[in-house]
Structures are given as structure tokens and as C-alpha cells.
Amino acid sequence: QVQLQESGPGLVKSSETLSLTCAVSGASVSSPNYFWSWFRQPPGKGLEWIGYIFYGGSTNYNPSLKSRVTISVDRSKNHFSLKLSSVTAADTAVYYCARGLSGSSSPPTDYWGQGTLVTVSS
Amino acid sequence: DIQLTQSPSTLSASVGDRVTIACRASQNIYSWLAWYQQKPGKAPKLLIYKASSLESGVPSRFSGSGSGTEFTLTISSLQPDDFATYYCQQYNSYFSFGQGTRLDIK
Numbered sequence: 327q328v329q330l331q332e333s334g335p336g337l338v339k340s341s342e343t344l345s346l347t348c349a350v351s352g353a354s355v356s357s358p359n360y361f362w363s364w365f366r367q368p369p370g371k372g373l374e375w376i377g378y379i380f381y382g383g384s385t386n387y388n389p390s391l392k393s394r395v396t397i398s399v400d401r402s403k404n405h406f407s408l409k410l411s412s413v414t415a416a417d418t419a420v421y422y423c424a425r426g427l428s429g430s431s432s433p434p435t436d437y438w439g440q441g442t443l444v445t446v447s448s
Numbered sequence: 449d450i451q452l453t454q455s456p457s458t459l460s461a462s463v464g465d466r467v468t469i470a471c472r473a474s475q476n477i478y479s480w481l482a483w484y485q486q487k488p489g490k491a492p493k494l495l496i497y498k499a500s501s502l503e504s505g506v507p508s509r510f511s512g513s514g515s516g517t518e519f520t521l522t523i524s525s526l527q528p529d530d531f532a533t534y535y536c537q538q539y540n541s542y543f544s545f546g547q548g549t550r551l552d553i554k
Contacts, residue, residue: 363543372535372545372546372547372548373484373486373492373535373537373545373548374545375542375543375544375545378543386542388542388543389449389542422491422492424491431498431501432497433482433494433497433498433501433503434482434497434537434539434543435482435492435494436494436503438491438492438493439491440490440491441491
């Protein structure tokens with residue numbers, strides 16, 4: 327059974343860097359069959375894509391966040407991570423990690439983590 | 449950036465009703481569209497991908513159609529478990545989401 331679990335500080339100070347990790351079980355972050363995404367959802371609002379990373383390490387980021395985002399993979403720990411720098415109150419959100427399936431006829435995501443709330447304080 | 453516009457933003461319906469949610473893309477996304485259901489405090493759940501492919505385990509009362517810039521999600525006979533918020537997502541160029549449609553009990 328595939329499971330994803332987000333972890334990291336629930337409170338981050340304004341102007342600092344938000345760091346989250348997504349631990350993956352039941353699948354390998356090194357497999358060419360998958361890619362790994364981060365999303366977020368501010369309280370009471372809609373979903374926003376942050377970025378994704380492919381098994382080879384290449385990344386794509388939301389242009390609106392690109393200058394502040396880094397997504398990386400740690401194959402030895404079978405997890406992937408998100409760093410978002412220079413945070414403000416607008417970055418307060420529930421952050422989700424998710425798995426995507428490579429292949430033209432595959433869905434963009436199948437398994438998601440439960441989400442973790444990160445609050446940016448002044 | 450590809451913008452997705454869902455309509456309506458809120459929909460009130462009764463158990464047994466047939467409901468349709470629309471999603472319009474700002475440019476041609478072919479069939480690279482997915483639909484998700486989200487309940488409060490939970491992660492989104494994939495329902496439909498590639499515009500009309502039903503995800504494994506999703507009830508057949510859910511269906512998707514469309515291509516290009518116009519898409520629809522249809523629930524043929526609403527069940528109590530279906531009252532939730534629905535999002536469309538394009539994956540033709542990176543990812544982006546519609547603003548969501550909240551489906552309420554009438």
C-alpha cells in the first residue's frame with residue numbers, strides 16, 4: 327500500500343524558509359514510473375500547484391513561486407522535500423505531497439499525503 | 449499560464465439529482481484534464497483523468513467529458529457521500545486548478 331506522509335514545522339516566522347519532507351512508503355522515489363509533487367491550499371481557499379520532481383532529479387515549478395522554491399529527492403531515505411524561502415503570511419496553507427504516474431495516459435496524481443498545516447507568523 | 453474557470457461556484461442539489469459541473473480552459477488543453485473531489489480536512493481524491501477516464505475504485509455515477517477548452521463532470525444520481533467540493537486540474541502545461549465548485553445539500 328502506497329503512503330505519503332508530510333512532516334515539518336507547523337509554524338514558521340515571516341521572512342524565513344519553510345521546509346517540509348514527504349516520506350514515501352510502498353513505492354520508490356527512484357522509480358522512473360513516478361514523479362513527485364507538492365501542492366498547497368490556504369485556509370478556506372482553492373488548490374495551488376507548487377512544483378514537481380522527476381526520478382532523475384529534474385524539476386518544474388509554478389512560475390509564481392519559482393524564485394523561492396526548491397524541491398529535492400533523497401533516495402537513501404525514500405523521501406522528497408520542499409523548501410520555500412522568504413515566506414509571508416500569504417504562504418500560510420495546508421501543504422500536500424502527492425505521487426504522479428509517468429506516461430502519457432496516466433493520471434497526474436494518484437496518492438496524496440494527508441496534508442500538514444504551516445502557519446507563517448510575524 | 450493556463451487558467452481554468454469552473455461554473456457554478458456553488459451548486460445546491462438533492463440526493464438522486466443529476467448534476468453537471470463545467471470547467472473552461474483559457475487555451476487548448478486537448479484532453480489533459482482531471483477532476484478531484486475534496487471533503488473538509490481531507491486531501492483531494494482523483495475521480496477522472498484524461499477528461500473521461502474513471503479512476504479505479506470511483507463509482508460509475510461519475511463521468512467526465514469534453515476536450516479542447518470545454519469540459520464537464522457529471523454525477524448521474526447524487527448520493528449523500530457526494531456532497532463536497534470539486535476541482536478541475538489541467539496538466540497540459542505544468543499543473544493548474546479551477547477555483548472549485550461546492551456542492552451543497554438543497
